[in-house]
Structures are given as structure tokens and as C-alpha cells.
Amino acid sequence: MQSTAEENYIKAIYKLSGSGANAVSTTGLSETLETKPASVSDMLRKLSAKNLVHYVKYHGVQLTEEGQRVALKIIRKHRLWEAFLVQKLHFSWDEVHEVAEQMEHVKSELLIQRLDEFLGHPRVDPHGDPIPTEAGELRELEQRTLASLAVEQQGVVCRVKDSQPAFLQYLNRMGIQIGSNLKVVDKIPYxxxxxxxxDKTKSVILSSDVLEKIFVINP
Ligand SMILES: [Zn+2]
Incomplete structure (x- = not known):
């Protein structure tokens, strides 16, 4: 089990290393975390003793396989909470990150499993970033605009390009949110x-301007 501080280090190393591929310098890490280099070294020795990082002084730091696994778990929790905050508690998309930074450290595996079920196993967070699976797999999903769908095709909303309140209110009014299933019934050539x-219930007409701003993934 890791402390919140340890988890934040693991997450920072994961991000700075380009998803764990490269070694990260301790200076880079101390700048990102706004911590003194000496404290960074202390923490890295601790994480190394727990077999979460490979750390060689002056050569930088890299996540071990176990460290990667922990990083993906934190990211999974973060993104699931963001989805929950937007879909169920009606936070706006630009408000959720700070809150999810706190909730990503929750320990209960059962809570996260239930949360995932409750949300219907979402594959993307409200920013359009993929949510790692329980097994720790992270797949980039192909996103396309709603405008690119043909009649009879459907997609699940994963992201919108415009975060102006007026546009988000418009989507609310239409009943469209992240995770909504949208099916093209007809195209109006004019x-x-x-x-x-x-969501298989009501139909609306959306202008091409709106269609270009909504991104979907395959259902
Ligand atoms: Zn976030």
C-alpha cells in the first residue's frame, strides 16, 4: 500500500517518462512536484526499496513493472471519478480535475469496481482520455466527429471541442452528455x-456546426 505522496511521485514519473518508456531526471521531478531535490532523492530511495522504481543516483529514475501497474491504477481511478463527477454530479468538465486529484487516492478496490459498474464501464473520461481497464490495459480509442457518421451509424460521446458555457448548456438542453449513445437517423442534405x-429515446436535429464539435467513439 502506498501513501498519497508516494502515489503522486509514481504518477509524476509515469507522465514525465511518456507512459513509463524513458528515464526521468530527478531535477525534472523536483520541478514538477515543486519539491527540493534532496526530498526527491529521499522519496526515490523509499520507492526503490518498495520495488516501485529503478533509481540510480545521477542516472535518473524509471518505474518498475510494479510501479507501472500502480501508476495505471491511479490513472484509472482518476478518470473514473472524473466521469462520475460529470455524468452523475453534473460538475462541468473543467472543474473535475482538481476533485479527482483527491479521489484518485481512495484505497477501496471494491468501491472502484462498483463505480466502474455504476457508470457502465466507460472507456473514456470527460476529456476524451482513455480509462485503463481493471487489468491495467490502456488503449487509445479512435475518435471521430459526429458529423462524420453516416445514416444508421452510432457512436458514444467521448469529448466536445467547445467548453464555452453556452455550448455546454445547449448540450444539456438537448440531453447530450459524455457517454450518451447517439445514432444518426437521417441526414438533411440542404x-x-x-x-x-x-440514448435510443428522443430525436433531435443538430446543425453541422454542433456536429463538428462533438466527438464519438464506437459503441
Ligand atoms: Zn484529470
């Missing part, structure tokens, strides 16, 4: 607007 069925 202005390229589409008739869209939302």
Missing part, C-alpha cells in the same frame, strides 16, 4: 444537419 436519436 444544410448537412443530422437527425440524431439520443
Amino acid at each position: 444544410d448537412n444537419s443530422l437527425e440524431i436519436k439520443i
Whole structure:
């Protein structure tokens, strides 16, 4: 079990190393975490003793396989909480990161399993970033605009390009949110607007301007 501080180090190393591929310098780490180099070295020795990092003084630090596993778990929790905050508690997309920074350190595996189930096993967070699976796999998902779907095709909303309140309110009013299933019912050739069925219930007409701002993944 790791402390919150240890988890923040692991996360920072994961991000700075480009998903764990490269070694990270302790200076880079101390700048990112706004900590003195001496404290960074102390912490790295601790993490090394727990077999979470390979650390050689003056040669930088790299996550071990176990360290990678822990990093992906933290990212999974962070992104699941972000999805929950947006979908269920109606936080706006730019508010969730700070809150998720706190919630990602929750220890209960059962809570996270239930959260994942409750949300219907989402594959992306509200920013469009993929959520690692329980097994620790991270797959980048192909995103396309809603405008690119043909009649009868469907997609799940993973991201929007415009975070202006007016646009988000418009989506709210239409009943569209991250995770909504959208199916193209018909195309109106005159202005390229589409008739869209939302979550298999109501249909709305969306203008091509709106269609270009909504990104979906395959359901
Ligand atoms: Zn975040």
C-alpha cells in the first residue's frame, strides 16, 4: 500500500517518462512536484526499496513493472471519478480535475469496481482520455466527429471541442452528455444537419456546426 505522496511521485514519473518508456531526471521531478531535490532523492530511495522504481543516483529514475501497474491504477481511478463527477454530479468538465486529484487516492478496490459498474464501464473520461481497464490495459480509442457518421451509424460521446458555457448548456438542453449513445437517423442534405436519436429515446436535429464539435467513439 502506498501513501498519497508516494502515489503522486509514481504518477509524476509515469507522465514525465511518456507512459513509463524513458528515464526521468530527478531535477525534472523536483520541478514538477515543486519539491527540493534532496526530498526527491529521499522519496526515490523509499520507492526503490518498495520495488516501485529503478533509481540510480545521477542516472535518473524509471518505474518498475510494479510501479507501472500502480501508476495505471491511479490513472484509472482518476478518470473514473472524473466521469462520475460529470455524468452523475453534473460538475462541468473543467472543474473535475482538481476533485479527482483527491479521489484518485481512495484505497477501496471494491468501491472502484462498483463505480466502474455504476457508470457502465466507460472507456473514456470527460476529456476524451482513455480509462485503463481493471487489468491495467490502456488503449487509445479512435475518435471521430459526429458529423462524420453516416445514416444508421452510432457512436458514444467521448469529448466536445467547445467548453464555452453556452455550448455546454445547449448540450444539456438537448440531453447530450459524455457517454450518451447517439445514432444518426437521417441526414438533411440542404444544410448537412443530422437527425440524431439520443440514448435510443428522443430525436433531435443538430446543425453541422454542433456536429463538428462533438466527438464519438464506437459503441
Ligand atoms: Zn484529470
